[in-house]
Amino acid sequence: MGRSPCCSKEGLNKGAWTALEDKILTEYINIHGEGKWRHLPKRAGLKRCGKSCRLRWLNYLRPGIKRGNITNDEEELIIRLHNLLGNRWSLIAGRLPGRTDNEIKNYWNTNIGRKLQNGTPGCSITNGGAGSTLNTVQHDENVKNQEWHYDKGSCLVQTKATRWTKVTVTNEISQHNENSKTNNVGDHSKMKAFLVSPSSESNNDPVLNFMENLEMDGNFFSELMNMDLPESSCQGNNILEDNDNHCSVDKGYLSPKSSSDTTHFPWGDSLYDPNFDFLPVTTFMESGFDWL
DNA sequence: AATGATTGCAACCGCAATCGC
DNA sequence: GGCGATTGCGGTTGCAATCAT
Known part of the structure; x- marks a missing residue:
């Protein structure tokens, strides 16, 4: 039947x-x-x-729907959020006031995705599908020409999307945050971000047990934006899936534009141009987290 | 001007999660 | 806890508009 x-x-x-x-x-x-x-x-x-x-x-x-072109700031944010969340359009849309998941999905598929595809022949764009591997967007000197491409070797496997209700960041982030208060650079703590499916919450996995609460609040992005992570020893994907189906973010992270800016942004080898303007995102953050 | 190719986006479809009994 | 109903999500399709020849 x-x-x-x-x-x-x-x-x-x-x-x-x-x-x-x-x-x-x-x-x-x-x-x-x-x-x-x-x-x-x-x-x-x-x-x-x-x-x-x-x-x-x-x-x-619905009232409040924003029609019209996606602005550069919005595109920037979409790319960042997609890098973080994968093809979870509803979550991404939730962070772009007035935009719908359908609109963002369409925009990604027709604009950003195409740019990415053009940049990496033979490497298809795949579902970052939370719970599986997440997409990696490499952003290098081509950014000035609005050229985006995937990190070489990040040909990821598309999986059926799964609804995830939680994104949890491990203690290491908090620990990192503490460390970074006294240590601005060079902290090599490792970030792990987990996307937790409701059905997996009840098992006895110690790591899942750790991920009890949704921590994707204002601090989540604050911490994320201020993190400095080491190069991963794992080649290829930025988001790795271990045997327990947890996703760990190894190289991808967001970083605010620093005033001291010898900073480089190692999303992979050269993901972010030092001159890249992060202000639009930080502006969102400064406005409080209503947009989250 | 005609027509074939490409693009952009609204809408549909199927599946998974959640709800409620 | 089981199960059917309902809702929400992401992938895909269809088609009108636009572009290229």
Whole structure:
């Protein structure tokens, strides 16, 4: 037996939404609120699947949706977040006010992804799929020409996306943070960021036990942005998956532009140009973490 | 001007997670 | 705890607009 369809497909409209349908949906949700998508079409008098209504509302009709071109700052942020989170578009979108996961996904696939593909022939862009390996974006002197490419050898395997509810950073980060208060550079503590699936939380793995709480709050990015990590002894991927399916971030990290700037940003060999402007991201951070 | 190729994006589909009984 | 219903997510598709020849 196959899975029953989310709703009867018979007699339902498909394809582009009409202005009238938009109006009906908007007015219904303004009165009754979001949710109950399955029953919404019938109650609102729409010949649409509930999922279709939800998608239309979230991606197009919802108030606050920002239409138009992705700005350079937004693109920069998308790339950074993608490097961190992989193809978790909803999480990335959650950090870009007014942008939807669909829009960011489309933008990545049509713009950034293409740039990356052009830069590394034969190396396909793959799902960073949390829980699997994460994508690595190498950013070198070509950045000035908006040329992005993947680190050589980072041909990663695409896996089915899995929903992850937690990103947890190990003690080592906190420890690092403590160290860096007295030691600005040269700290070689190793960062491990874990993406925790709900189903894995109950096992007895000591590492998973450690990752009890979501720590992706303001401090998460503060710490991340201020980290200085060593070159990984592991070649190739920045995000490694060990036998227990934990992902450890070995080389990829974010770093704020330093005033002392002999700083280099070793995402791999030359991931960041020292002159690269990190201010847009730090500006987000300084504005508080409402954007998270 | 015609037409084939490419691009951009809205919408669809299937699966996994979550909810509620 | 089991199970069906519902919701949310990410990958993919379809098509209109634009570009190139």
